Amino acid sequence: MNSTRKLTMAQAISEAIGQEMERDPTVFVMGEDIGKYGGIFGATGGLLDRFGPDRIMDTPISETAFIGTATGAAAAGMRPIAELMFVDFFGVCMDQIYNHLAKNTYMAGGNLKLPVVLTTAIGGGYNDAAQHSQCLYATFAHMPGLKVVVPSNAYDAKGLMIQAIRDDNPVMFMYHKGIMGLPWMAYYEGSSGEVPEEAYTIPFGEAKVVRPGSDLTIVTLSQMVQKSLLAADELAKQGVNAEVLDLRTLVPLDRAAVLKSVAKTGRLLIADEDYLGFGLTGEIAAIVAENLDTVALKSPIKRLAVPNVPIPYSRPLEQFVIPQISHIVDAAQQIMKTRVTEGAYA
């Protein structure tokens, strides 16, 4: 019997972890302030009381040591979950993440399984400035060896987290603070929602059409899904029928879903909260540009993302660089007004 309740994304994540910990004694969690505090963003709320300090382990501020410890424990048969409090801190431990956790399976010719989930908080919008507001998922997706999961809502977060814990490979699980449903940070209502009590999984690599449409495709992810849905409502009022595609995972990436939607609409807007250059928006645009023999574009592609500046602190500055609902609406309208040149058939 499927019973559902409304959960925040934080609750959905901690529920998923708790259920897997009950099912599998090799699952445990390490990180800073994940015990009594329950995780700064609530991803491990309530778990210490249920599982005790041997399985919910507060660590020293030693990300290199404890993420490397996760790798070593995984090689020895455990299924660790390790939390990097903010993705922005990756630079103190990237070597363990990237040269080891991500590559060891390959270098071992597939003879080694490293079932580690790295959870981390991403995103801005609450004025936490340049060292605490980034998304950086493209940085992790650029480098082979990590699966990269970026959920936009509670339902997906639970299913994707259970999938991540059961995966025999390293998974980065990146949750945007502004959709966690925390009691101390504004969030988009759409990110909380009905979540089954039972454990369930959502396969990686399946993007989801969260709003069907015919005039243009908005490819997006994470909090930007919530913004894009609100922008699509506004666009609908203005007579533009936008399709919104939630990527959900970047590695694996559902290229087919992007192509299918753009083949239908002929127009593509990519709405992203990571940096513009050399990142997600480029990758999605390239997928279409590589397939112009089968997919026809009516308008040039447009990309919305942070315009290659660090995230500034001051509210008007931050609101300017992080794409807002109004920016999405404006960009979509501009796309509707522009046409590709006919010179292509010269």
Place this chain on the structure above:
Amino acid sequence: MNSTRKLTMAQAISEAIGQEMERDPTVFVMGEDIGKYGGIFGATGGLLDRFGPDRIMDTPISETAFIGTATGAAAAGMRPIAELMFVDFFGVCMDQIYNHLAKNTYMAGGNLKLPVVLTTAIGGGYNDAAQHSQCLYATFAHMPGLKVVVPSNAYDAKGLMIQAIRDDNPVMFMYHKGIMGLPWMAYYEGSSGEVPEEAYTIPFGEAKVVRPGSDLTIVTLSQMVQKSLLAADELAKQGVNAEVLDLRTLVPLDRAAVLKSVAKTGRLLIADEDYLGFGLTGEIAAIVAENLDTVALKSPIKRLAVPNVPIPYSRPLEQFVIPQISHIVDAAQQIMKTRVTEGAYA
């Protein structure tokens, strides 16, 4: 009077550093094995003898400490050059590079100058495997605050290095091992060449047409320029006239040069030695895809890069994943055979 001699890229780089050290007493170099050894890839060859250990400083294997030291010394009026021996090691020190060196100027509202040059070796092709063969320039270009220089030959390397040292901002100077002209590693002859003795600069953000052509544009950089030129020779024999564009710097990026060339040829191949996904090839493709209202494509864009796997050790495997001259020729020929769909004007 301009006098020139033939130098390897390693010699050109160390000459540039030496000339700037003579001109400016605040310039000094730090890094592992940069003293007596002259740098593992020869970028500081001969400098210890000329400038002594106070200005050519071997460091402990403490990248976080000495790169942070460069930042601190720059803030206090020095112009440090710091060498990260292989770019692959960035993960042990990325926090100092990225959260501090790259962002402090911005966070200080422009009130702080950090003239630091980070030199680092990139690239594979000699079977150094997954932790010593990467390019990763897209990772640095993705994140705002660093200028990213990736020379393809000795002449450019000298001019760009002097420009880098005189720049008041952090510059990543990334040299590919396979074009340094080392006596112990095969290299492309074209990367050595005539270099003026006098100091000169090459401005950042100016890509260079290293071979003009009319049928298709190959956008590329670093060692891949040398490969692309050889591929273009082969293509010419096959009746295809390729234009080769050497980006030279990724930040700033010469978007106009890309658009100008593609507008001319109508066809684009991007040849890159970094990972394919979420990187350089996507960015270049996107620049064109965003401008399809003014630039017409005859064929879909094609991207050549490392296909999202770590760099394998074994020769046949490595040769397969790193784009080779023959791969460039094949990809160009495929482009010539494919046309964009006419559906665009439906």
Place this chain on the structure above:
Amino acid sequence: MKASKETLLWMYEKMQEIRHYEETMAQVYLEGKLPPNIQKGLAFDIGSGPVPGEMHLAAGQEPVAVGVCAHLTDHDTVVGTHRPHHFAIAKGVPLDAMTAEMFGKVTGLGKGKGGHMHLFDPQRNFSCSGIIGASLPPACGAGLAAKKLGKDWVAVAFFGEGAANQGSVHESLNLAALWQLPVIFICEDNKWAISVPKDKATSIEWVADRASAYGMPGIKVEHNDPVAVYEAAGTAVERARRGDGPSLIEVKTDRYLGHFQGDPEVYRPKDEVANLRKNDPILRLAAQLRDAGQMNEAEDAAITARARQRVEDAFAYARASAYPEPRDALQHVFA
């Protein structure tokens, strides 16, 4: 090195200023963040009000800042932490521009781009960072620059006891000792790293005992006392200025407030702060100055009033300043 009357009075006044600054900020920070003016269902909204974002306050930790900075000039470098106000104020960073920065105003130290964890004052060689353990490497760089430039400038890196287990700390201590850099490393032990107590994070009792692993002096300041800090720091600063290399000092201090404002502090014993406050270093220094006849009541009142007035003025200045233009966000990525 004994503190002169002038130094004691300076430390007292600065401590008053810091305390009043932090307490004022604690209030101002709440503006606009509480129901009913925020999203329904929230208890608090970190992104609202005139000073949004995280806010780490240092009330109770004044002694470490004033005891060290009393030895420094503008030429000397200080690199602070994510909890930076007490250091900045003691180092002489202008209160107006610092406060305006936290209000996100164009008159701020970083024109509103940096925020509370990123206060840069190049004129006074002050900076800080939101990354734990990140203060030490650049302090080594400032020390190295002083050495290269032939100056007797020193650099100070502050870090928390929680930071003591970051790799950057180890690398920097070794480098500074190896190169005999004029750097003073100050570990501020306020017992907590967010919710994690020191003994759940650090395998030995005193971080200062790690100094021997680098061959540098390790000095313990056992009480949250500005005079004790002043004396310990004096020795270390002199040593550094003489060219005799770095020192590591650990100071026991007290965090009166939450890790950040809004911290529910579920992890903290209920009576801990009340007990800590009984030992308030400001009250103790006031008593000491009075007992020694170095400050009478009128003088105390004047000092306190002056310190408070500077804080009031700074907040007024910040409030009155303009926001930057949104498009200004695109400037200053490069100098």
Place this chain on the structure above:
Amino acid sequence: MKASKETLLWMYEKMQEIRHYEETMAQVYLEGKLPPNIQKGLAFDIGSGPVPGEMHLAAGQEPVAVGVCAHLTDHDTVVGTHRPHHFAIAKGVPLDAMTAEMFGKVTGLGKGKGGHMHLFDPQRNFSCSGIIGASLPPACGAGLAAKKLGKDWVAVAFFGEGAANQGSVHESLNLAALWQLPVIFICEDNKWAISVPKDKATSIEWVADRASAYGMPGIKVEHNDPVAVYEAAGTAVERARRGDGPSLIEVKTDRYLGHFQGDPEVYRPKDEVANLRKNDPILRLAAQLRDAGQMNEAEDAAITARARQRVEDAFAYARASAYPEPRDALQHVFA
């Protein structure tokens, strides 16, 4: 813990095997890399021949590997460095598959994907890394897993004296001491980190003296001697198996060859290696065994022949094996 005759003989045979392995590799590595069969103008071509890429050999450093691994079973974990052969051989990694890996063959430990710095043998819990200081964190993980699984398995992390100044070392030592993990940290002091001598990199003389900074035992092995290593490691391994936590051991050892093959060694005093070789630990152990009547000449010859034969067989196996298919490069990014 005294070494039994069997242990002494095992160590002796393993040292012979390691030495012969490294000397054979030094020769084989040169194949195809010298003029005239390489690009004109080059003195040497690192990317040519049957074993391309970097090659870090451990001739001279056998004692540290055998003295430690003599205490270990397959269940125990060893994490080695960029110079990994001696550890791998002592840990019992199959020579065939290990050598095939370095020849880039599909029969290799990693099907040719890893190469010499990336030898993974999950069955024997052996791994290594080309990143300096990276061996310690995963060893902590293996130790933690053993603890959680209720096993008396231990984990060993080897690292060079040059690595001792990496942040990862500090973080791992603290974590292991804090959590009382069954890990033995072994610092292999061969005096050089590529061209940089220890005293230009490390601010104190003995890395083992850093143990006190974490509250764990620090043990110094002053000579490049397998028996001394065996005894020191025995204490530490027992301690770890008992659940009494980690130890740090530093062993003085000698690097006979260049940092990597092809290293011009301009930085190294001309007579250094000749002097070091006078103290060859293999010859010394042979003499000791003979003097004690534990090995006669015939036995010595048999041991040596066996050890050499295993090496010859492994190289023959590697040569005879097939290369992977180019497209196989796309496999195994994920398990």
